Amino acid sequence: MARPVEHGEARRPAALVVAALALVGLLGLLAGPAPGAAAAQEPATSQGTAGAAPSPWAVLDQVLRSLASAGAEQAEFVQSYVPAGFSSGEQEEGRIALLLPKCLRWDYDEPFPKSFLLCDEDVWAWNPDDRRGQKGSLDRESQPGLDLLLLPIEDLGDRYEARVTETGEDWVAIRLEPKAELAQRTELTEATLVVDTGTDRLRELAYRDREGNRTRFELSGYRSVEPRGLFEAPEWIVWEEM
Numbered sequence: 001m002a003r004p005v006e007h008g009e010a011r012r013p014a015a016l017v018v019a020a021l022a023l024v025g026l027l028g029l030l031a032g033p034a035p036g037a038a039a040a041q042e043p044a045t046s047q048g049t050a051g052a053a054p055s056p057w058a059v060l061d062q063v064l065r066s067l068a069s070a071g072a073e074q075a076e077f078v079q080s081y082v083p084a085g086f087s088s089g090e091q092e093e094g095r096i097a098l099l100l101p102k103c104l105r106w107d108y109d110e111p112f113p114k115s116f117l118l119c120d121e122d123v124w125a126w127n128p129d130d131r132r133g134q135k136g137s138l139d140r141e142s143q144p145g146l147d148l149l150l151l152p153i154e155d156l157g158d159r160y161e162a163r164v165t166e167t168g169e170d171w172v173a174i175r176l177e178p179k180a181e182l183a184q185r186t187e188l189t190e191a192t193l194v195v196d197t198g199t200d201r202l203r204e205l206a207y208r209d210r211e212g213n214r215t216r217f218e219l220s221g222y223r224s225v226e227p228r229g230l231f232e233a234p235e236w237i238v239w240e241e242m
Helices: 005-015 057-072 148-151 153-159
Strands: 073-082 090-099 103-108 114-119 120-125 132-135 158-167 171-178 188-196 199-211 214-224 237-241
Touching: 057 153, 057 158, 057 171, 057 199, 103 120, 153 158
Parallel strands: 132 237
Antiparallel strands: 073 090, 073 214, 090 103, 103 114, 114 120, 120 132, 158 171, 171 188, 188 199, 199 214
16 A cells, blocks of 8 residues: 655655756756856867866756757656665655656655656645645745756856766766855755766766755666656646645
């Protein structure tokens, strides 16, 4: 039997990332160059100049553009949640569907299946075996993790400091930390995004909140999907306000 969706559970995946995550791709309405780029220069590339670390904003800008142009996609995720003071915690798996910059959907697998749908600022949460669910609204600017996924690059540049912390043959790790003004009103203290530079997709989104709780989304298996019905709240659910 499915476990009821608790109010806190409805908020925790939204704080993703999906990030986290994250879920986990990053998206937003895309306009103009990445923060700090000169208008007269050639568009920045994710690789940067030879021998130099890539620009973190250029990498994220490329991911955003690629995701926004791809249409509806779906990926597998593994979500880990470790409470403050613990070395291990909960782990859940499922699928995330993206129709960016408008919609994100999370579908969690057994043993506690549940689904969450966010389109614009409307959010729905339900168990597939129940006929009751919760609906409400979220401010994508104030929810930690959601702003990483859904705000334009320029807005993120005003809110976060970004730096490349590690690089591999086909990946880049970028750490984002809220600037002073945002730090006073957000629960997010830092976020790390691992980007696959070969596919321009997010491999991992991890973040820590002010209380020290840690959330991580690992994503894989991106593929195109038919969006019809996927980003609509089920009609057979009786909805209650959150």
